[in-house]
Amino acid sequence: MALKLVVIGGGSSYTPEIIEGMIKRYDSFPVSEIVLVDIEAGKGKLEVIGNLALRMVEKSGKPIKLSWTLDREKALENADFVSTQIRVGGLDARAKDERIPLSHGFIGQETNGAGGIMKAFRTIPVLMELAEDVHRICPNAWIINFTNPAGIVTEALLKHSFHQKVIGVCNIPFNMRHSTAEILNVSPEDVRIEFVGMNHFVFGKKVYVQGIDRTNEVLEKLQGDKLNYSPANIVNLGWSKTFIESTGLLPNPYHQYYFQTRDVLKKDIQSFHEHGTRAEKVMELEKSLFEIYSNQQLQDKPKELEERGGAFYSDVACSLMDSIYNNREDVQTVNTTNNGAIPDLPDDAVIEVNSVITSHGPEPITEGALPASVKGIVYQMKAFEELVILAAITGDYNDAYKAFVMNPLMGDEKQSKIVLDELLTAHQSYLPQFHF
Amino acid sequence: MALKLVVIGGGSSYTPEIIEGMIKRYDSFPVSEIVLVDIEAGKGKLEVIGNLALRMVEKSGKPIKLSWTLDREKALENADFVSTQIRVGGLDARAKDERIPLSHGFIGQETNGAGGIMKAFRTIPVLMELAEDVHRICPNAWIINFTNPAGIVTEALLKHSFHQKVIGVCNIPFNMRHSTAEILNVSPEDVRIEFVGMNHFVFGKKVYVQGIDRTNEVLEKLQGDKLNYSPANIVNLGWSKTFIESTGLLPNPYHQYYFQTRDVLKKDIQSFHEHGTRAEKVMELEKSLFEIYSNQQLQDKPKELEERGGAFYSDVACSLMDSIYNNREDVQTVNTTNNGAIPDLPDDAVIEVNSVITSHGPEPITEGALPASVKGIVYQMKAFEELVILAAITGDYNDAYKAFVMNPLMGDEKQSKIVLDELLTAHQSYLPQFHF
Amino acid sequence: MALKLVVIGGGSSYTPEIIEGMIKRYDSFPVSEIVLVDIEAGKGKLEVIGNLALRMVEKSGKPIKLSWTLDREKALENADFVSTQIRVGGLDARAKDERIPLSHGFIGQETNGAGGIMKAFRTIPVLMELAEDVHRICPNAWIINFTNPAGIVTEALLKHSFHQKVIGVCNIPFNMRHSTAEILNVSPEDVRIEFVGMNHFVFGKKVYVQGIDRTNEVLEKLQGDKLNYSPANIVNLGWSKTFIESTGLLPNPYHQYYFQTRDVLKKDIQSFHEHGTRAEKVMELEKSLFEIYSNQQLQDKPKELEERGGAFYSDVACSLMDSIYNNREDVQTVNTTNNGAIPDLPDDAVIEVNSVITSHGPEPITEGALPASVKGIVYQMKAFEELVILAAITGDYNDAYKAFVMNPLMGDEKQSKIVLDELLTAHQSYLPQFHF
Amino acid sequence: MALKLVVIGGGSSYTPEIIEGMIKRYDSFPVSEIVLVDIEAGKGKLEVIGNLALRMVEKSGKPIKLSWTLDREKALENADFVSTQIRVGGLDARAKDERIPLSHGFIGQETNGAGGIMKAFRTIPVLMELAEDVHRICPNAWIINFTNPAGIVTEALLKHSFHQKVIGVCNIPFNMRHSTAEILNVSPEDVRIEFVGMNHFVFGKKVYVQGIDRTNEVLEKLQGDKLNYSPANIVNLGWSKTFIESTGLLPNPYHQYYFQTRDVLKKDIQSFHEHGTRAEKVMELEKSLFEIYSNQQLQDKPKELEERGGAFYSDVACSLMDSIYNNREDVQTVNTTNNGAIPDLPDDAVIEVNSVITSHGPEPITEGALPASVKGIVYQMKAFEELVILAAITGDYNDAYKAFVMNPLMGDEKQSKIVLDELLTAHQSYLPQFHF
Ligand SMILES: [Mn+2]
Ligand SMILES: [Mn+2]
Ligand SMILES: [Mn+2]
Ligand SMILES: [Mn+2]
Structure with a gap:
C-alpha cells in the first residue's frame, strides 16, 4: 500500500x-x-x-x-x-x-x-x-x-x-522528558510529564515514572544552581529555589525570557555586541553543515547536526506519524485544539497537551484548571497569541500594534510602535497582507 | 509482591x-x-x-x-x-x-x-x-x-x-462496544466508541474501527426495527429511524425509559400485572443460581450466571484493575471526574468517559461540547443527579422532593410528593439520614 | 421633533x-x-x-x-x-x-x-x-x-x-409584580421581583418591597390552596406547599404545564371535549369585541378587552418605549441577550431579565448562577429553544423532530414524529421553509 | 429614625x-x-x-x-x-x-x-x-x-x-466621568461611562451622553498630546494616538504604570532623587492641612484639601450611602462581586462595575466578554490579585513571592525575591500574619 x-x-x-x-x-x-x-x-x-x-x-x-x-x-x-x-x-x-x-x-x-x-x-x-x-x-x-x-x-x-x-510539534516536551529521565536516572520511555500551557510557554505539572508521581523529586533537583535541560540553542541561567518551590512547576527553557528578562536581556545584548545575533551564528553553522552534506561519501545524518539545536525534532514528528498510521492510541505531547482540556482557555485555542494519538487525530487528555500561580500569565499569553493570529490574517496595522503592546516582553505603548514600525519596514517584502 | x-x-x-x-x-x-x-x-x-x-x-x-x-x-x-x-x-x-x-x-x-x-x-x-x-x-x-x-x-x-x-464502572459501554463489533462484524478490540454523558444516560457519539470513523454505518444498522444491543435485563423496543438519524447518536438501552416512556410504561405495567416485578424474577433466578453454586463439584463460573444480566461486569472491573496495576495507559470507559472533558458540565461532575488508565488513576479524554440535540437533557440529568446526591447526604425532605420533581420520569409536583412519601416509608429502615 | x-x-x-x-x-x-x-x-x-x-x-x-x-x-x-x-x-x-x-x-x-x-x-x-x-x-x-x-x-x-x-416583551412579569403587590398589600411601584429564566418559563427568585427582601412572606402566601396570580387565559390549579417551599421560587402561570402535567392534561382534555379549544373561545370573544369596536360612538378602549387575556401588554410596551426615548435608566423586565446575566446559559441566549432601560437599549442586571433546584430544567428549556430556532430557520425535518423530542412536554421518540407530521401537514401553507 | x-x-x-x-x-x-x-x-x-x-x-x-x-x-x-x-x-x-x-x-x-x-x-x-x-x-x-x-x-x-x-469605592470612575463631561462640554450627570476591569485597572469602554454613544468623539480628543483627566496625585504623560485608536478604550491614569513603564520609571526615579517620594510630599501637605484644620475659626472644609489628591472621594461614598438608604435604583460605579457581569472573570471576583444601587446592595449590570485587546492583561491582573489576597490571608512566604513574580510590574524571578525580602523586613511590625 x-x-x-x-x-x-x-x-x-x-x-x-x-x-x-x-x-x-x-x-x-x-x-x-x-x-x-x-x-x-x-x-x-x-x-x-x-x-x-x-x-x-x-x-x-x-x-x-x-x-x-x-x-x-x-x-x-x-x-x-x-x-x-x-x-x-x-x-x-x-x-x-x-x-x-x-x-x-x-x-x-x-x-x-x-x-x-x-x-x-x-x-x-x-x-x-x-x-x-x-x-x-x-x-x-x-x-x-x-x-x-x-x-x-x-x-x-x-x-x-x-x-x-x-x-x-515541538521538541521541547520531548527534551524535558529526556532530561527529566536523566535527572531521575530512569528510561525516558518510563517517564510521562503532564504538560500545561502552550508551545514554548508550556510548564510541566506532574512527572510520573511508570505511573508513580515523582514530581517533587524532580523539582528539588531543578533548584540546583545551573541544572539544565535546555536545548543547545538556549543558554540557561538556572532557576531559583524559590521560583521552583513556590510554583511547583517545571519551567521550559523559553520561560527565562519572561521570568529572567533583565538578566537575559543583559546577557543577550552583550553577546550581540561581541558575536552578533544567533541567526548569524546559525548561518555559519549551516554553511559548514551543507559542506559536510555535499560530501558524496556521506550516507548518514552527520553528528554535527545535533549542535544545530533542533535535536529530536524528527523523532517527535516520526513517532507522531507512526502512531497516526497505526492507530496506536499511545500518549504523545502535541499542539492541538484545547476542546476543554484546560477549561480556563478557549475551547478552540491550540495548546501543547498530552493526547491519545489515533488514526483520526489526537485526542487531548483533560488537564483541569490551570495552576493558580501561572493561570494569569498563561491566559494572557493565549490572548496575545489570538491578537497575533488576527493581525497575521487581517494585515491590519492596529491589530499588529495590539499584539505588540499586549506581549509581556514588549508592553510599552510608545516603544511598541517604534519597534513594530522598524520591523514592518525591514520585513516588508514578506508581508503581503500588510499595506505600506 | x-x-x-x-x-x-x-x-x-x-x-x-x-x-x-x-x-x-x-x-x-x-x-x-x-x-x-x-x-x-x-x-x-x-x-x-x-x-x-x-x-x-x-x-x-x-x-x-x-x-x-x-x-x-x-x-x-x-x-x-x-x-x-x-x-x-x-x-x-x-x-x-x-x-x-x-x-x-x-x-x-x-x-x-x-x-x-x-x-x-x-x-x-x-x-x-x-x-x-x-x-x-x-x-x-x-x-x-x-x-x-x-x-x-x-x-x-x-x-x-x-x-x-x-x-x-458499568458494563453498558462494554456491551455497546461488543454489540457494535457484532453489527460491523469486526473484533471488539478494534472498536472504540466515543461516549458522551453519564452512567446509564450515556450516548455513543462516534464509532471507530481501527481508528476509522464508521459511525454512520452503525447508525444505519441501528434503525432496523428491533436491532438490539441491550443487556439481558432490559427488553428493547427498537429505535425509530428518525430518532437515530436526527440525533446521529447511539442510544443506550436505558434511554428507552426517557424517549419511549409511554410504551415502556404500558409494557412494564402489563408485565407487572402478569409476572410481578423484575426483582421478583431475579429472586427466583438467584435462588436457582445459589443452588447450582452449592454443588460441591462445581469448580467454575456456571453459564447460568450470564442470564442474570450483569454479563461482562467483572471483565470491565478486572481490565481496569489490571491497567491501573500495570500503568497500561490504554483507553477504557469509566465513571470519573469530568475535569473539562465535557465543557458544558461542571468540572467536578462524574461522567462516563473514555479515559487513559494509569497507575495514578484515569485521565479523561476531552469530548468537547455536548451535541446540540441532547445537551439540554444531559445537563438536566446531571443537575438532577446533583439534587439526588445532596438529598442522600443531607437527608432533607425538601432536597429529596426536589430530586423527584426535577427527574424527567417524575416531574409532577403533586405526584412526586405522593410517590416519595410512600417510598420513604417503605424504605425507612435503610434511610437513617432521613428523619421520620 | x-x-x-x-x-x-x-x-x-x-x-x-x-x-x-x-x-x-x-x-x-x-x-x-x-x-x-x-x-x-x-x-x-x-x-x-x-x-x-x-x-x-x-x-x-x-x-x-x-x-x-x-x-x-x-x-x-x-x-x-x-x-x-x-x-x-x-x-x-x-x-x-x-x-x-x-x-x-x-x-x-x-x-x-x-x-x-x-x-x-x-x-x-x-x-x-x-x-x-x-x-x-x-x-x-x-x-x-x-x-x-x-x-x-x-x-x-x-x-x-x-x-x-x-x-x-410579555405581561407575565408585570402581572406577577402586580399580583405580588396585591398579596402584600403594597403599591406595585414599590415591588421589584428578581426574575430568572426565559419567557413563559421565568421564575421569581426574590421579591423586594422598597428594597427590602420580602420573598419568604410571598412564598408562604402562595402556598394557599388556590392563591392565584394568573392572567385571565390560564386557569390556575394552585401550587403545593412542598413545591413552593422546597424550590423557594415563585412559579409563573405557565409552569403548570411542566409541573402539573397530568392534572392540566386531564382538565384540558375534558374542557376540549366540552367546549372545544381555547382558540375557539377567543374567536367568539374577538367577534363580539369587534362588534363593540365598530360602534361609531365608542371613543375609548372598552372594558371588555380586559377579559381577552392580554391585560397590561401595552402598559409593558409603552413603558419600555418611554424609557428608551427618555433614557430613563429605570429597571424593567424584558427579553434580551443574556450577556452573562445567568452564567449557566449561553451568552447569546435571550432571557427574561431585569434590565436598566437606556436609549441605547436594555442592559441586563446580573442574576448569578441559576438556583440548583431548577438549573437543569431551565437549561434544558433553553437548549430546546435553540433547537426550535434552528429548525425554524433551516426548515429541516430532522431539526424540527429534535425540537419535538427534546421538549419536556413531548419527549417520546415515536409520538413526537406522529404529532409533528400531523401538525406540519395542517400548517403547511404557513411553513414555506419546510419542504413537503 | x-x-x-x-x-x-x-x-x-x-x-x-x-x-x-x-x-x-x-x-x-x-x-x-x-x-x-x-x-x-x-x-x-x-x-x-x-x-x-x-x-x-x-x-x-x-x-x-x-x-x-x-x-x-x-x-x-x-x-x-x-x-x-x-x-x-x-x-x-x-x-x-x-x-x-x-x-x-x-x-x-x-x-x-x-x-x-x-x-x-x-x-x-x-x-x-x-x-x-x-x-x-x-x-x-x-x-x-x-x-x-x-x-x-x-x-x-x-x-x-x-x-x-x-x-x-474609588474616585477614578467619578473623575473619568467628570473629565469626559468637560471634554464634551456637557453636564457630568448626563454622562455615563461603561467601565470594564478592576479598581485602578479599569477601562472605559463606552461613553454615553443622555444615552447616546459618543465614545469615538472622546477617544479622538484623548489622543491629543497631553490631554489629561488624571487626579492631582498622578502626573500624566499623555497617550499615543495609536494606543487609543487601536484599543478603542479610555485608559485610567494608573494604566501608565503598565503601558508606559519605561518613561514613568525614568520620571519617577528622577523625581525621587530630586524631591524624595510622593509620601514625603504628602507628609508636608498633611502637616500644613492639619495646621489649617486646627484654626478654631474654620467651620468649613478648606479648599486646600482638594490639592491632596482624593477629590470627590466623599462625593462617591455619600452618593452611594444615599442610594442604599433610599433604594434609589440609580446606576453607580462600585467595587462588588462580578457575578457574571464579565463572563471571562471568576463569578466571585470583585470588579469595578456599573451597578444598580438598591437597599439590598449593588446589582452589577452585565458587561459581556472583555474586549479582545485587553482581556489577557485584565485576566492576568485579576489572577495576580487572587495571589495577593491568598498571601495576605495565609502569610505564606511562597504565596507572597508568587504575587510578586506574577505582577506585570515585577515579573523577574530573582529580583522579585530581593525586593520582597527587603519590603517584608521593612514592614515587619505591620505584618503579623507573616513569620519572620
Ligand atoms: Mn519548538
Ligand atoms: Mn450499569
Ligand atoms: Mn407572554
Ligand atoms: Mn482609588
Missing part, C-alpha cells in the same frame, strides 16, 4: 533527521514515497539535501522512492502526510527579528517577543496557502507542522483554513 | 465472575490475596460463594489466598483494590423501587426514575462509610465501584468523602 | 390598548405619528381598529397623526419604534396547535409544547422578513416584539437577522 | 469632605449620628478633625450628633454605615512602598506593583478584624471601603469574612 510523505521546506538542514527517522521506522511505518519540496530561492540547498537523502535511502536498502521538486502542487498529489519546516525570509529575516528589538532594549528572539510575532506574520500567510492546497489536492493528508512559532501557526491554520487535519 | 483485593458484597451472585477474571488475568495481574466481605444478613450466601471461589482457585492452581469474613475493617488492611457490589436492602428493596412508582403510573426501575433515586438514598451513606474506612485503613487502595446507580454513587464519594481514589 | 410608531398587526384586537397607552403617556412620550399595518387578510379588522383608534386620538386632543395601511415598507419610513403583534395563520392555526397535540394525549397550548413550537415555526420567517425591512428602511428603529413565543422569536431575530435593536 | 455612620480612620485629613457631604445631603440622607474612630497613634489628629467636624456640623444647624473615640467596638453599636479610610503604618510605610522598589529599578507606587502588594498585606488583616466586629456588633451595617488597594481589599473581605455587606 502506498504511503507518501511530502516535506515542505525539504532543503532544510534538518531534513536528514527525517530521512533517518523514516528509515529507522520503516518496519512499522512503511513509507513508500518521500518528496522534498522547496522554493526557487532554496533550489541549491534542496539539491544537496536531496542527493544526501537519496544516498541514505540507498544505503538503507528500503524500497522508498525519494525525489525532490519545486512543484508543490504536483508533489502533494496522493500525499498522506505533509510535514512543514519552512523559514520565510530565511536566516536573514531571523537576524532582523533578533537585532531590531535588542537594539531598542527588548528581547530579540526567534519565537518570543517582537521577533516571534514577526515570524508569525511572515509564516501564517504562506502556510495558509499550503493548507488550502492540501485541502484541495490531498484532503485526507495530515499536516505535521514543525514551523515556528508552531503553536500560533497551528492555531491560525485550524481557525482560518478549511483543512482541519493539522498538528503542531 | 503482595497484591490484595477486597470484594465488598462478596456474597453476591456475581462474585464468581470476578474470581474467574482474577484467575484468567493472573499472569499480568498477580493477585496474591482475595477477601470476600459481607454483612451478617448475607452470611449464608457468603459461605456458599466463598466455598465456590475456593474451589475455583484451587482448580486454577494459582497461588491466591482466598478467604471470607464479616469483619470489614480487618479485611481492608493492606488492601490494594476494593471492589463494591452491594445492594442495600436486598432484592426486597428493589421490588419496592419497582412496584411503588409503577402503581402510581410512573416508571419503576432499579436505577432510573423514583426507584433509582431511592437506591441512591439507601446506598450512598453505606458507601460513604466504606470510603472513610478505606481512607483510614488502606489509603492507597482504589475503590472500584460496581454499585448502582454507579455514576451517582461515585460522584457522591468523590465530592463528599476524603478518599479520592474511586472509579465507577 | 417627529416620533413615529409603526404597529405591525395593527388590526389586532389589542391595538386600542396601545393607542390608549400612547395617549396617556403623551406628555413624556410625545408620539407624533402612528401607523397601523396589517396584511390583506386582516384588512376588514384593520379598518375597524383604525377608525376606533382615530376616534380615540380625536377625543384625546393630542396632535398625533394616525393612519392605517397594507403597505408595510412605506409605513416603516422614518419609524422610531416598530411594535409587532401578529398571529400567522390567525386563530384557525391556533386551534390546530391546541387540538392536534391534545388529541394525541399531549399538552396543546399556544406557546408551550408542540403548539408553541409550531407557532414559532410559522412566526419566525415572517418576523425575519420584517427585521430585514426595518434594517434597510429605518435602521435606527427599535422593534418591540409582542409576538409569541416572544422569547424564542426575539432570540431568533437577534441571532439571525442583521437588525439588532430588538426587545421582546 | 436613627441613622448612624461610623468613620474608621476618622482622624484622616479627608474626613472634612465626608462631614461636608453628610451636611449637604442631610435632607435626603438624614444622618442622626456620626462617630469618628481612630487608633491610639492617631489620637492627636482625631482630636483636631473631631473638633473641626463639630464646628462644621454646628454651623450647618443640622441635628447631627457628632463624636470621636478610640473605642471601636462601642462606636459600632447600632451603626448603619461604616466607612473605612485607614492607612496601616501611616505615610512612613507608604514611603517605603515607594522607595524600596524604585531603588531596585521597579515602579514604586502606593497601589500598584510591589508597593500596592505590601499595602494589601498590611491592610487586609486589619480590615478582616473590622469586618468581624461589624458582623458581630452591627450585622446590618454596610461597610463602605475607601481603603486602598480598594478592589483587592474588598475582594478579600467578601471572600474571607462572614460579613457580606461590603462595597468598595
Whole structure:
C-alpha cells in the first residue's frame, strides 16, 4: 500500500533527521514515497539535501522512492502526510527579528517577543496557502507542522483554513522528558510529564515514572544552581529555589525570557555586541553543515547536526506519524485544539497537551484548571497569541500594534510602535497582507 | 509482591465472575490475596460463594489466598483494590423501587426514575462509610465501584468523602462496544466508541474501527426495527429511524425509559400485572443460581450466571484493575471526574468517559461540547443527579422532593410528593439520614 | 421633533390598548405619528381598529397623526419604534396547535409544547422578513416584539437577522409584580421581583418591597390552596406547599404545564371535549369585541378587552418605549441577550431579565448562577429553544423532530414524529421553509 | 429614625469632605449620628478633625450628633454605615512602598506593583478584624471601603469574612466621568461611562451622553498630546494616538504604570532623587492641612484639601450611602462581586462595575466578554490579585513571592525575591500574619 510523505521546506538542514527517522521506522511505518519540496530561492540547498537523502535511502536498502521538486502542487498529489519546516525570509529575516528589538532594549528572539510575532506574520500567510492546497489536492493528508512559532501557526491554520487535519510539534516536551529521565536516572520511555500551557510557554505539572508521581523529586533537583535541560540553542541561567518551590512547576527553557528578562536581556545584548545575533551564528553553522552534506561519501545524518539545536525534532514528528498510521492510541505531547482540556482557555485555542494519538487525530487528555500561580500569565499569553493570529490574517496595522503592546516582553505603548514600525519596514517584502 | 483485593458484597451472585477474571488475568495481574466481605444478613450466601471461589482457585492452581469474613475493617488492611457490589436492602428493596412508582403510573426501575433515586438514598451513606474506612485503613487502595446507580454513587464519594481514589464502572459501554463489533462484524478490540454523558444516560457519539470513523454505518444498522444491543435485563423496543438519524447518536438501552416512556410504561405495567416485578424474577433466578453454586463439584463460573444480566461486569472491573496495576495507559470507559472533558458540565461532575488508565488513576479524554440535540437533557440529568446526591447526604425532605420533581420520569409536583412519601416509608429502615 | 410608531398587526384586537397607552403617556412620550399595518387578510379588522383608534386620538386632543395601511415598507419610513403583534395563520392555526397535540394525549397550548413550537415555526420567517425591512428602511428603529413565543422569536431575530435593536416583551412579569403587590398589600411601584429564566418559563427568585427582601412572606402566601396570580387565559390549579417551599421560587402561570402535567392534561382534555379549544373561545370573544369596536360612538378602549387575556401588554410596551426615548435608566423586565446575566446559559441566549432601560437599549442586571433546584430544567428549556430556532430557520425535518423530542412536554421518540407530521401537514401553507 | 455612620480612620485629613457631604445631603440622607474612630497613634489628629467636624456640623444647624473615640467596638453599636479610610503604618510605610522598589529599578507606587502588594498585606488583616466586629456588633451595617488597594481589599473581605455587606469605592470612575463631561462640554450627570476591569485597572469602554454613544468623539480628543483627566496625585504623560485608536478604550491614569513603564520609571526615579517620594510630599501637605484644620475659626472644609489628591472621594461614598438608604435604583460605579457581569472573570471576583444601587446592595449590570485587546492583561491582573489576597490571608512566604513574580510590574524571578525580602523586613511590625 502506498504511503507518501511530502516535506515542505525539504532543503532544510534538518531534513536528514527525517530521512533517518523514516528509515529507522520503516518496519512499522512503511513509507513508500518521500518528496522534498522547496522554493526557487532554496533550489541549491534542496539539491544537496536531496542527493544526501537519496544516498541514505540507498544505503538503507528500503524500497522508498525519494525525489525532490519545486512543484508543490504536483508533489502533494496522493500525499498522506505533509510535514512543514519552512523559514520565510530565511536566516536573514531571523537576524532582523533578533537585532531590531535588542537594539531598542527588548528581547530579540526567534519565537518570543517582537521577533516571534514577526515570524508569525511572515509564516501564517504562506502556510495558509499550503493548507488550502492540501485541502484541495490531498484532503485526507495530515499536516505535521514543525514551523515556528508552531503553536500560533497551528492555531491560525485550524481557525482560518478549511483543512482541519493539522498538528503542531515541538521538541521541547520531548527534551524535558529526556532530561527529566536523566535527572531521575530512569528510561525516558518510563517517564510521562503532564504538560500545561502552550508551545514554548508550556510548564510541566506532574512527572510520573511508570505511573508513580515523582514530581517533587524532580523539582528539588531543578533548584540546583545551573541544572539544565535546555536545548543547545538556549543558554540557561538556572532557576531559583524559590521560583521552583513556590510554583511547583517545571519551567521550559523559553520561560527565562519572561521570568529572567533583565538578566537575559543583559546577557543577550552583550553577546550581540561581541558575536552578533544567533541567526548569524546559525548561518555559519549551516554553511559548514551543507559542506559536510555535499560530501558524496556521506550516507548518514552527520553528528554535527545535533549542535544545530533542533535535536529530536524528527523523532517527535516520526513517532507522531507512526502512531497516526497505526492507530496506536499511545500518549504523545502535541499542539492541538484545547476542546476543554484546560477549561480556563478557549475551547478552540491550540495548546501543547498530552493526547491519545489515533488514526483520526489526537485526542487531548483533560488537564483541569490551570495552576493558580501561572493561570494569569498563561491566559494572557493565549490572548496575545489570538491578537497575533488576527493581525497575521487581517494585515491590519492596529491589530499588529495590539499584539505588540499586549506581549509581556514588549508592553510599552510608545516603544511598541517604534519597534513594530522598524520591523514592518525591514520585513516588508514578506508581508503581503500588510499595506505600506 | 503482595497484591490484595477486597470484594465488598462478596456474597453476591456475581462474585464468581470476578474470581474467574482474577484467575484468567493472573499472569499480568498477580493477585496474591482475595477477601470476600459481607454483612451478617448475607452470611449464608457468603459461605456458599466463598466455598465456590475456593474451589475455583484451587482448580486454577494459582497461588491466591482466598478467604471470607464479616469483619470489614480487618479485611481492608493492606488492601490494594476494593471492589463494591452491594445492594442495600436486598432484592426486597428493589421490588419496592419497582412496584411503588409503577402503581402510581410512573416508571419503576432499579436505577432510573423514583426507584433509582431511592437506591441512591439507601446506598450512598453505606458507601460513604466504606470510603472513610478505606481512607483510614488502606489509603492507597482504589475503590472500584460496581454499585448502582454507579455514576451517582461515585460522584457522591468523590465530592463528599476524603478518599479520592474511586472509579465507577458499568458494563453498558462494554456491551455497546461488543454489540457494535457484532453489527460491523469486526473484533471488539478494534472498536472504540466515543461516549458522551453519564452512567446509564450515556450516548455513543462516534464509532471507530481501527481508528476509522464508521459511525454512520452503525447508525444505519441501528434503525432496523428491533436491532438490539441491550443487556439481558432490559427488553428493547427498537429505535425509530428518525430518532437515530436526527440525533446521529447511539442510544443506550436505558434511554428507552426517557424517549419511549409511554410504551415502556404500558409494557412494564402489563408485565407487572402478569409476572410481578423484575426483582421478583431475579429472586427466583438467584435462588436457582445459589443452588447450582452449592454443588460441591462445581469448580467454575456456571453459564447460568450470564442470564442474570450483569454479563461482562467483572471483565470491565478486572481490565481496569489490571491497567491501573500495570500503568497500561490504554483507553477504557469509566465513571470519573469530568475535569473539562465535557465543557458544558461542571468540572467536578462524574461522567462516563473514555479515559487513559494509569497507575495514578484515569485521565479523561476531552469530548468537547455536548451535541446540540441532547445537551439540554444531559445537563438536566446531571443537575438532577446533583439534587439526588445532596438529598442522600443531607437527608432533607425538601432536597429529596426536589430530586423527584426535577427527574424527567417524575416531574409532577403533586405526584412526586405522593410517590416519595410512600417510598420513604417503605424504605425507612435503610434511610437513617432521613428523619421520620 | 417627529416620533413615529409603526404597529405591525395593527388590526389586532389589542391595538386600542396601545393607542390608549400612547395617549396617556403623551406628555413624556410625545408620539407624533402612528401607523397601523396589517396584511390583506386582516384588512376588514384593520379598518375597524383604525377608525376606533382615530376616534380615540380625536377625543384625546393630542396632535398625533394616525393612519392605517397594507403597505408595510412605506409605513416603516422614518419609524422610531416598530411594535409587532401578529398571529400567522390567525386563530384557525391556533386551534390546530391546541387540538392536534391534545388529541394525541399531549399538552396543546399556544406557546408551550408542540403548539408553541409550531407557532414559532410559522412566526419566525415572517418576523425575519420584517427585521430585514426595518434594517434597510429605518435602521435606527427599535422593534418591540409582542409576538409569541416572544422569547424564542426575539432570540431568533437577534441571532439571525442583521437588525439588532430588538426587545421582546410579555405581561407575565408585570402581572406577577402586580399580583405580588396585591398579596402584600403594597403599591406595585414599590415591588421589584428578581426574575430568572426565559419567557413563559421565568421564575421569581426574590421579591423586594422598597428594597427590602420580602420573598419568604410571598412564598408562604402562595402556598394557599388556590392563591392565584394568573392572567385571565390560564386557569390556575394552585401550587403545593412542598413545591413552593422546597424550590423557594415563585412559579409563573405557565409552569403548570411542566409541573402539573397530568392534572392540566386531564382538565384540558375534558374542557376540549366540552367546549372545544381555547382558540375557539377567543374567536367568539374577538367577534363580539369587534362588534363593540365598530360602534361609531365608542371613543375609548372598552372594558371588555380586559377579559381577552392580554391585560397590561401595552402598559409593558409603552413603558419600555418611554424609557428608551427618555433614557430613563429605570429597571424593567424584558427579553434580551443574556450577556452573562445567568452564567449557566449561553451568552447569546435571550432571557427574561431585569434590565436598566437606556436609549441605547436594555442592559441586563446580573442574576448569578441559576438556583440548583431548577438549573437543569431551565437549561434544558433553553437548549430546546435553540433547537426550535434552528429548525425554524433551516426548515429541516430532522431539526424540527429534535425540537419535538427534546421538549419536556413531548419527549417520546415515536409520538413526537406522529404529532409533528400531523401538525406540519395542517400548517403547511404557513411553513414555506419546510419542504413537503 | 436613627441613622448612624461610623468613620474608621476618622482622624484622616479627608474626613472634612465626608462631614461636608453628610451636611449637604442631610435632607435626603438624614444622618442622626456620626462617630469618628481612630487608633491610639492617631489620637492627636482625631482630636483636631473631631473638633473641626463639630464646628462644621454646628454651623450647618443640622441635628447631627457628632463624636470621636478610640473605642471601636462601642462606636459600632447600632451603626448603619461604616466607612473605612485607614492607612496601616501611616505615610512612613507608604514611603517605603515607594522607595524600596524604585531603588531596585521597579515602579514604586502606593497601589500598584510591589508597593500596592505590601499595602494589601498590611491592610487586609486589619480590615478582616473590622469586618468581624461589624458582623458581630452591627450585622446590618454596610461597610463602605475607601481603603486602598480598594478592589483587592474588598475582594478579600467578601471572600474571607462572614460579613457580606461590603462595597468598595474609588474616585477614578467619578473623575473619568467628570473629565469626559468637560471634554464634551456637557453636564457630568448626563454622562455615563461603561467601565470594564478592576479598581485602578479599569477601562472605559463606552461613553454615553443622555444615552447616546459618543465614545469615538472622546477617544479622538484623548489622543491629543497631553490631554489629561488624571487626579492631582498622578502626573500624566499623555497617550499615543495609536494606543487609543487601536484599543478603542479610555485608559485610567494608573494604566501608565503598565503601558508606559519605561518613561514613568525614568520620571519617577528622577523625581525621587530630586524631591524624595510622593509620601514625603504628602507628609508636608498633611502637616500644613492639619495646621489649617486646627484654626478654631474654620467651620468649613478648606479648599486646600482638594490639592491632596482624593477629590470627590466623599462625593462617591455619600452618593452611594444615599442610594442604599433610599433604594434609589440609580446606576453607580462600585467595587462588588462580578457575578457574571464579565463572563471571562471568576463569578466571585470583585470588579469595578456599573451597578444598580438598591437597599439590598449593588446589582452589577452585565458587561459581556472583555474586549479582545485587553482581556489577557485584565485576566492576568485579576489572577495576580487572587495571589495577593491568598498571601495576605495565609502569610505564606511562597504565596507572597508568587504575587510578586506574577505582577506585570515585577515579573523577574530573582529580583522579585530581593525586593520582597527587603519590603517584608521593612514592614515587619505591620505584618503579623507573616513569620519572620
Ligand atoms: Mn519548538
Ligand atoms: Mn450499569
Ligand atoms: Mn407572554
Ligand atoms: Mn482609588
